[in-house]
Amino acid sequence: MTILAKKPQSLTDVPMHYCPGCGHGIVHRLMAESFDELQIADRVIGVAPVGCGVFADDYFACDMVQGAHGRGPAIATGIKRSKPKAIVFSYQGDGDLASIGMAEIVHAAVRSENITVIFINNAIYGMTGGQMAPTTLVGQVATTAPKGRDPKLQGWPINMCEMLSQITGAKYLERVAVDTPQHVMAAKKAIKKAFENQVKGVGFSMVEVLSQCPTNWHASVDQALEFVRTQMMPQYPLGVFKDEEAR
Amino acid sequence: MTEKTLRKGNEALAEGAIRAGARFFAGYPITPQNEVPEYMSAYMADAGGAFVQAESEVAAINMVYGAAATGTRSMTSSSSPGISLKQEGITYLASADLPCLIVNVMRGGPGLGSINGAQGDYFQATRGGGNGDYRVIVLAPNSVEELGNFPKLGFELAEKYRMPCMILADGILGQMMESMSFNFDPIDPNTLGKLDWAVDIEKNGRPKRKVFSYKGDSLIADVLERAKRYGLMEKTEARWEERNTEDCDVLLVAYGLSSRACLEAVNKAKEEGLKVGLFRPITLWPFPSKRLNELAQKTKAVLTVEQSLGQLVQDVKLAVDGAAPVYLNAYPAGGQPDGNSILTAVKSCLNGGKEGLFDLQEHAGDFAYSCERDASLGMQGDCKGGK
Amino acid sequence: MPRIEVDVNRCKACYLCVNACPKKCLGKSTVISKKGYFPAEMQRPQDCIGCKMCYMMCPDVAITVIKE
Numbered sequence: 001m002t003i004l005a006k007k008p009q010s011l012t013d014v015p016m017h018y019c020p021g022c023g024h025g026i027v028h029r030l031m032a033e034s035f036d037e038l039q040i041a042d043r044v045i046g047v048a049p050v051g052c053g054v055f056a057d058d059y060f061a062c063d064m065v066q067g068a069h070g071r072g073p074a075i076a077t078g079i080k081r082s083k084p085k086a087i088v089f090s091y092q093g094d095g096d097l098a099s100i101g102m103a104e105i106v107h108a109a110v111r112s113e114n115i116t117v118i119f120i121n122n123a124i125y126g127m128t129g130g131q132m133a134p135t136t137l138v139g140q141v142a143t144t145a146p147k148g149r150d151p152k153l154q155g156w157p158i159n160m161c162e163m164l165s166q167i168t169g170a171k172y173l174e175r176v177a178v179d180t181p182q183h184v185m186a187a188k189k190a191i192k193k194a195f196e197n198q199v200k201g202v203g204f205s206m207v208e209v210l211s212q213c214p215t216n217w218h219a220s221v222d223q224a225l226e227f228v229r230t231q232m233m234p235q236y237p238l239g240v241f242k243d244e245e246a247r
Numbered sequence: 248m249t250e251k252t253l254r255k256g257n258e259a260l261a262e263g264a265i266r267a268g269a270r271f272f273a274g275y276p277i278t279p280q281n282e283v284p285e286y287m288s289a290y291m292a293d294a295g296g297a298f299v300q301a302e303s304e305v306a307a308i309n310m311v312y313g314a315a316a317t318g319t320r321s322m323t324s325s326s327s328p329g330i331s332l333k334q335e336g337i338t339y340l341a342s343a344d345l346p347c348l349i350v351n352v353m354r355g356g357p358g359l360g361s362i363n364g365a366q367g368d369y370f371q372a373t374r375g376g377g378n379g380d381y382r383v384i385v386l387a388p389n390s391v392e393e394l395g396n397f398p399k400l401g402f403e404l405a406e407k408y409r410m411p412c413m414i415l416a417d418g419i420l421g422q423m424m425e426s427m428s429f430n431f432d433p434i435d436p437n438t439l440g441k442l443d444w445a446v447d448i449e450k451n452g453r454p455k456r457k458v459f460s461y462k463g464d465s466l467i468a469d470v471l472e473r474a475k476r477y478g479l480m481e482k483t484e485a486r487w488e489e490r491n492t493e494d495c496d497v498l499l500v501a502y503g504l505s506s507r508a509c510l511e512a513v514n515k516a517k518e519e520g521l522k523v524g525l526f527r528p529i530t531l532w533p534f535p536s537k538r539l540n541e542l543a544q545k546t547k548a549v550l551t552v553e554q555s556l557g558q559l560v561q562d563v564k565l566a567v568d569g570a571a572p573v574y575l576n577a578y579p580a581g582g583q584p585d586g587n588s589i590l591t592a593v594k595s596c597l598n599g600g601k602e603g604l605f606d607l608q609e610h611a612g613d614f615a616y617s618c619e620r621d622a623s624l625g626m627q628g629d630c631k632g633g634k
Numbered sequence: 635m636p637r638i639e640v641d642v643n644r645c646k647a648c649y650l651c652v653n654a655c656p657k658k659c660l661g662k663s664t665v666i667s668k669k670g671y672f673p674a675e676m677q678r679p680q681d682c683i684g685c686k687m688c689y690m691m692c693p694d695v696a697i698t699v700i701k702e
Contacts, residue, residue: 004636004699005689012455016694020671021648025693043448047313048459057457063446065316066459068339071309074301078313078321079446081297082271086317086448104309107302181654181687214648221648 008032010041014058021221022126023211024052026178027118027187028059031089034192035062040199044087045079047072051093052126070101073108076115087198089116094135095125098158105164105206112169112203116194119160119206121175122213123232130216134158137235161208161241172197172205173241179212179228183238202245210236249429257282257421259395260350260414262290264322266429267399268436269348270296271314271321273307275329278362279418280352283324304329308336308349315345316458318445320402320436324350326418327368328359331376337411338377342460344444344473346405348398349383349413352421355581363581364418366503366554372415373532373562380470382477384412384484385531387502391425399431404484406442408476415531417554419504419583477533485535488527491517492542495524497593498571500539500563501552502528505578509552511586516593523593531559536566543570548596552589554578557607572596577605636684636701640674644696647671651688651697657681660688 010032018024035041044062048054050069057064067075072090080088090108097105097119108115124142125131132142132149135157139148149157164170172194176187187209194205210232212224219227254262261283264272272291274284284300291298297314301307307323314321325333330351340347353368355361372385384404388394397414405412441447446456462469488506491513492498499509506527516523526542528535543549549571551560556579564573576592578584592603601609638660645667651674652660661677673696676682689697 002701004684004701005686006698007695011695015644018693020646020693021650022693025695026691029692029695042450045317045446045448050461054461057459061455063450063456064459065313065343065446066457066461067309067312067343068335068460071306071312071336074306074309075313075316077299077306078271078273078310078315079317080313081299081310082314082317082319082321083448103302104306107306110302111299178691181690184690221650222653225653 008036010035010044010061012059012061016059017055018052019215021212021214021224022052023122023178023209024120026184027120027191027209027211028056030184030188030191031118032060033188034195037192038195038199040087040195043085044089045083047075047079047088047090049092049096051096053091053093053120054127056091070096070099071104072096072101073104073113073115073117077108077111077113080113080115087116087195089118089195091118092120093126094119094121094123094133098134098160106167109164109167109170109204112171114198114201114203116198117206118191119208120211121160121208121236122211123157124213124216126213126216137231140231157235159236161206164206165241169204170206170242171203171244174243175208175210175236175238175241177210177228177233177238179210179225210238251426251428253424254391254395254427255282255422255424256391256394256416257352258286259391259427260398260416260421261286263395263429264348264398265290265294265296266431266433267402268320268434268439269322269398269402270294270436271311271319272296272323273299273301273310274323274325275301275304275307277326277329279354279364279421280324280326280350282421283350283352304332305335308333311347312336312340312343312345315340315347316343316446318442318447322348322350322398324352326352326354327356330368330371334376337383338375338379338381339460340411341377341381341383342379342462343458344409345411345458346402346409347411348401348405349411351413351415353415353417361581362418364420364504365579365581366417366505367558367579368415369531369553369555369558372413373534381473382410382532384408384410384480385415386412387415387529387531388420389503389506389527390427391420391423392427394420395427396430399434408480410476415503417504481533484530485533485537486529487535487538488529490525491522492524492526494522496522496547497596498542498546498549499523499525499552499589499593500528500549500559501525502531502559505552505554505584508584508586509589512589512593515586515590521593521597534562534566536562539563539566540568540570543567546571549573550576550592550596552576552584554582554584557605575605576603636682636699637679638676638682638688639698639700640676641696642667642673643669644694645671645673646694647673648693649674650691650693654687654691656685656687657683
């Protein structure tokens with residue numbers, strides 16, 4: 001009997017609290033697989049965010065720190081600078097990273113902190129119940145945009161990979177999705193590379209993951225996958241926005 | 248131990264912190280504490296530590312959160328408006344039981360205030376400026392010597408009780424130069440034992456560790472457990488200094504810079520045949536209430552001297568608990584006390600006068616005030632909202 | 635011959651695996667789980683090719699893929 005695929009060792013046995021069909025769990029698994037494959041599990045220290053990912057500190061088998069909303073890159077900076085041999089990641093959602101934590105993510109990139117950021121973009125505030133995020137699409141309904149996001153009032157969605165690609169210190173930026181097995185495989189490659197970069201000392205690496213949120217999109221799982229493909233991808237094209245080898 | 252040298256307060260503090268084993272510093276420029284990050288940027292790397300100039304006070308305290316989680320002696324420094332920004336991180340540090348050092352070189356407030364030394368952040372430091380039930384150890388130095396030596400005490404207390412420690416200094420202490428010496432040999436943090444809760448890279452099969460602030464259903468138990476530590480600290484860790492307290496008619500209570508002006512007043516009083524003593528809390532939290540109450544039993548009046556508008560006096564009243572009348576001699580918003588003006592207040596305490604004593608109701612007197620909308624200026628008209 | 639095991643204590647019945655299976659081997663169980671879901675289950679084991687697509691899409695890491 002051969003095990004072809006099973007829960008990676010870098011995940012604990014704690015069942016995840018995420019809603020059915022949510023993309024967070026897929027991304028957790030891809031990260032954990034990367035730790036196992038790169039044989040860095042013993043060195044990983046993770047930073048869990050505020051938001052749906054707040055309980056991520058229960059799911060990863062590595063040591064975890066959970067801090068304040070948006071401050072993941074600052075906390076990760078403190079950990080990495082104190083323990084340079086640690087492999088440090090900050091796991092963040094779109095409200096966390098692109099709104100309240102905008103300064104922290106930009107300046108972690110400016111300093112080219114040798115950390116890995118996993119950025120979950122589902123175009124909505126999940127944990128608080130579906131409020132408008134900085135990444136909410138034009139016309140997309142949210143509890144704080146009941147008539148849909150109106151650019152005249154609320155501006156346009158922000159594309160983080162494109163924005164950070166202007167920063168010299170940002171060394172690796174890729175946007176992926178987890179809506180199909182093919183995209184999940186590509187996401188795995190990107191996430192693994194983002195951690196490999198840290199092992200090599202390349203500098204600031206971030207993977208943005210387009211992720212489905214059936215609950216707060218008020219959609220079935222199928223509709224949610226469709227939304228990722230037909231609505232999110234035109235606004236947030238997949239691809240590599242920056243890939244520089246060692247500085 | 249070192250020879251006495253002439254040092255600027257902020258630099259003594261920075262050097263003292265490195266000697267005490269601080270190996271992570273994050274900060275953001277603000278007057279009057281800039282010498283601290285400047286010193287750190289020059290010397291921290293040589294000591295084998297890391298200095299980060301953060302993008303904001305908020306980021307700086309969160310960097311400290313991350314570094315402290317690894318068990319590294321970590322610190323930040325700032326001044327009043329910057330400390331306001333750090334409150335988010337401070338309450339998270341408290342909730343995650345992380346030891347660290349936070350230095351507040353106070354300036355005039357509220358708001359941007361002024362860059363003059365002041366003591367207006369007493370409430371913020373001792374009551375907790377962040378959300379929730381928590382305390383922070385607050386050390387109040389009154390000399391460059393203490394500024395240099397308190398970082399070691401601060402780190403030790405913070406680690407012993409697993410909570411943040413604040414050194415509450417002010418702009419004048421930070422900027423003045425004095426002869427000082429360090430009362431301890433430099434500490435190599437690599438020779439300190441490991442902490443059994445810190446996140447680390449050499450796991451060797453031990454269970455995973457979590458440093459976290461969201462407690463959910465266990466929050467009540469968590470807060471009550473921490474409260475036991477707070478109670479223990481109130482019993483065992485209060486620190487203070489006394490001068491002429493055994494036989495005095497008026498007991499001055501002051502911390503930090505204003506306690507130095509009080510000493511001048513004590514000496515001037517002696518020349519005039521008045522019996523005045525000084526009680527100087529060194530830990531503002533835990534406040535040395537028990538000893539202050541004992542002393543208040545034996546004196547005619549207690550006079551609080553503070554460079555703020557009635558903050559310290561609240562703790563003094565709680566401690567004195569009616570044992571003697573408590574008066575306030577206040578120098579808010581960057582005002583500076585001197586021996587003569589304190590002595591005037593001392594005399595008022597003894598002779599029932601009012602000069603030098605601050606009372607909010609008397610200060611307001613029959614002050615009348617109105618600030619209303621004025622239709623004769625025209626109508627608001629354009630107040631339609633939207634964009 | 636490949637087969638899969640679904641951990642019914644983790645499965646939340648999103649059926650991403652059901653949709654992902656190129657051979658349409660998976661379906662919805664009629665037995666309710668402790669969590670209150672009708673978990674995904676293998677319904678046509680003879681068609682399973684061990685491609686791991688179901689594992690790949692499962693957000694709850696509830697699927698183990700085994701080759702006998």
